[in-house]
Amino acid sequence: MKTCVVIGGGIGGLVTGALLAKEGYKVTVLEKNAIIGGGLQTFKRNGVRFPTGMHIFGGFQEGGNLRKIFAYLGVLDKVTLQPMDANASDVVTMMSTGETYSLPQGKERLITYLSERFPAEKEHIRAYIDRLFELSEEEDLFYLREAPAEHPSHSDDFLGSVDELRDQYITDPKLKALLGYLIPLFGGDPQTTPAYIHALLSTLHINGTFQFVDESQQLAEALADVMEDAGGQVIANEEVVKIKVENHAITKVVTKKGNVYQADSYISDVHPDVLLRIIDPQAFTTAFKTRIQSVPETMSSFKVFVKFKEQAFLYQNHSHFCLSEDDVWPQQLMFVTPPVARQGDFAETMVLIAPMDFSEVKAWEDTRTGHRGEAYERWKQAKTDLVLDRMERLYPDFRNHIDFVFASSPLTIRDYYGNKEGSNYGFQKDSRNLMLSQMSVATKVKNLYLTGQNVNIHGLCGVTLTAIETAEALVGQNAIIRKINKFCPNHP
Numbered sequence: 001m002k003t004c005v006v007i008g009g010g011i012g013g014l015v016t017g018a019l020l021a022k023e024g025y026k027v028t029v030l031e032k033n034a035i036i037g038g039g040l041q042t043f044k045r046n047g048v049r050f051p052t053g054m055h056i057f058g059g060f061q062e063g064g065n066l067r068k069i070f071a072y073l074g075v076l077d078k079v080t081l082q083p084m085d086a087n088a089s090d091v092v093t094m095m096s097t098g099e100t101y102s103l104p105q106g107k108e109r110l111i112t113y114l115s116e117r118f119p120a121e122k123e124h125i126r127a128y129i130d131r132l133f134e135l136s137e138e139e140d141l142f143y144l145r146e147a148p149a150e151h152p153s154h155s156d157d158f159l160g161s162v163d164e165l166r167d168q169y170i171t172d173p174k175l176k177a178l179l180g181y182l183i184p185l186f187g188g189d190p191q192t193t194p195a196y197i198h199a200l201l202s203t204l205h206i207n208g209t210f211q212f213v214d215e216s217q218q219l220a221e222a223l224a225d226v227m228e229d230a231g232g233q234v235i236a237n238e239e240v241v242k243i244k245v246e247n248h249a250i251t252k253v254v255t256k257k258g259n260v261y262q263a264d265s266y267i268s269d270v271h272p273d274v275l276l277r278i279i280d281p282q283a284f285t286t287a288f289k290t291r292i293q294s295v296p297e298t299m300s301s302f303k304v305f306v307k308f309k310e311q312a313f314l315y316q317n318h319s320h321f322c323l324s325e326d327d328v329w330p331q332q333l334m335f336v337t338p339p340v341a342r343q344g345d346f347a348e349t350m351v352l353i354a355p356m357d358f359s360e361v362k363a364w365e366d367t368r369t370g371h372r373g374e375a376y377e378r379w380k381q382a383k384t385d386l387v388l389d390r391m392e393r394l395y396p397d398f399r400n401h402i403d404f405v406f407a408s409s410p411l412t413i414r415d416y417y418g419n420k421e422g423s424n425y426g427f428q429k430d431s432r433n434l435m436l437s438q439m440s441v442a443t444k445v446k447n448l449y450l451t452g453q454n455v456n457i458h459g460l461c462g463v464t465l466t467a468i469e470t471a472e473a474l475v476g477q478n479a480i481i482r483k484i485n486k487f488c489p490n491h492p
């Protein structure tokens with residue numbers, strides 16, 4: 001049996017490990033936290049469950065890429081998913097005017113909806129949304145098509161920025177802002193984020209988004225079962241602190257507890273910055289290390305977690321995005337009311353996410369969770385109040401519905417995931433210099449491969465697709481894609 005050690009038990013590590021387990025590998029996943037899952041992990045506060053980094057995601061509609069992949073892995077029936085409201089899956093409020101748009105799912109329905117509200121832009125809206133879908137078609141993996149033998153070439157629009165794409169089609173500034181509602185909350189900047197990332201993300205949302213019912217942790221556990229059923233193991237509380245390299249190959253990894261693990265191949269799901277800190281210094285050239293350290297990170301976020309009083313706040317089966325152009329933080333805010341089993345009319349909890357730069361918490365960067373001091377707690381309370389003030393503009397009396405509320409900051413995210421500067425989505429991709437953040441799944445260290453959000457695109461979909469690339473680097477190009485498509489022959 002071939003063996004593989006995976007460093008980091010986030011989505012990337014778990015999906016890559018599960019795919020390799022299906023290929024006959026004995027996989028050992030080493031995760032530093034007490035609970036596996038990375039962004040899939042859920043936690044409890046006062047007995048109430050809250051998600052950490054997985055709120056909405058696409059790809060699970062009939063024929064969707066994630067639906068096929070997780071069906072192939074045998075975990076689809078082990079997770080409970082809820083589709084968002086087809087008539088209004090993403091709701092967008094422009095805070096400056098109070099106008100709210102309830103965006104329906106489905107390409108044609110969305111085009112009709114937007115055309116009715118912006119009649120002067122009717123033709124442009126169709127052309128723009130058609131173009132988003134065309135750009136998504138340039139990414140074979142997104143449609144689970146086999147990788148071509150030749151390196152694929154891409155259109156100028158694919159590699160250009162979001163602004164360059166939008167400006168070709170849309171003139172109304174309000175419509176431009178509305179069509180870009182996903183960009184800042186998913187770590188992008190319209191001036192620099194490559195249009196293809198925006199196209200893939202938008203396509204996922206237009207085709208329909210989903211939420212986990214109760215907890216996203218179920219997916220992490222189900223993926224761990226795939227590895228364990230194949231003779232592997234997934235070990236929590238096992239932080240890798242040293243990766244030993246000899247003759248350009250890893251010979252062993254050592255954990256904080258002093259345990260040693262050896263395998264034929266090694267996969268890193270940790271942030272490349274963490275990898276460079278724990279691997280032998282001679283493993284990579286100084287030029288490579290300097291490049292990795294110079295890649296800008298995506299924005300972090302401030303999160304507010306709310307537990308409502310009983311029957312106080314109506315459950316919403318959509319994600320709500322608030323956009324504001326004024327100078328007062330939070331300029332953007334997204335919130336969801338995560339569904340629970342036998343969800344009734346009222347929401348149990350709400351999670352609110354506002355992008356935040358790491359510089360806001362720099363003063364406390366050398367502190368640890370629970371020991372950051374009073375000034376930090378005061379700062380956190382002030383930020384929580386700003387978020388709740390914003391909610392009171394949407395729902396007067398919002399505070400009165402709250403049973404308890406608490407918040408997390410970019411420091412929480414940094415310490416929990418081991419991400420540089422608490423970055424939500426890893427490396428920032430920049431259309432002006434795509435090569436800078438471009439990572440290959442294979443590395444100069446012969447038996448080391450990379451997976452996870454820094455390699456290509458973040459999120460459940462992006463990371464899962466990259467996991468296929470990583471696993472195929474070990475078992476052969478297209479070997480897994482072919483099996484997934486064979487397993488799901490009836491889907492387009």
Ligand SMILES: Cc1cc2nc3c(=O)[nH]c(=O)nc-3n(C[C@H](O)[C@H](O)[C@H](O)COP(=O)(O)OP(=O)(O)OC[C@H]3O[C@@H](n4cnc5c(N)ncnc54)[C@H](O)[C@@H]3O)c2cc1C
Nearest residue numbers: 008010011012032038039053055056240418452453459460
């Ligand atoms: C606030 C927030 C909200 C988000 N919301 C969404 C959303 O709604 N939808 C969506 O699709 N995506 C969302 N994302 C993004 C998504 O969570 C990530 O893209 C995804 O979880 C990344 O997976 P990964 O495997 O690359 O990394 P991670 O999940 O970060 O996994 C890396 C793992 O490695 C572990 N690790 C680190 N160092 C070591 C070490 N030395 N030894 C062993 N283990 C180690 C970490 O503990 C972690 O578990 C969100 C992210 C954040 C931060």
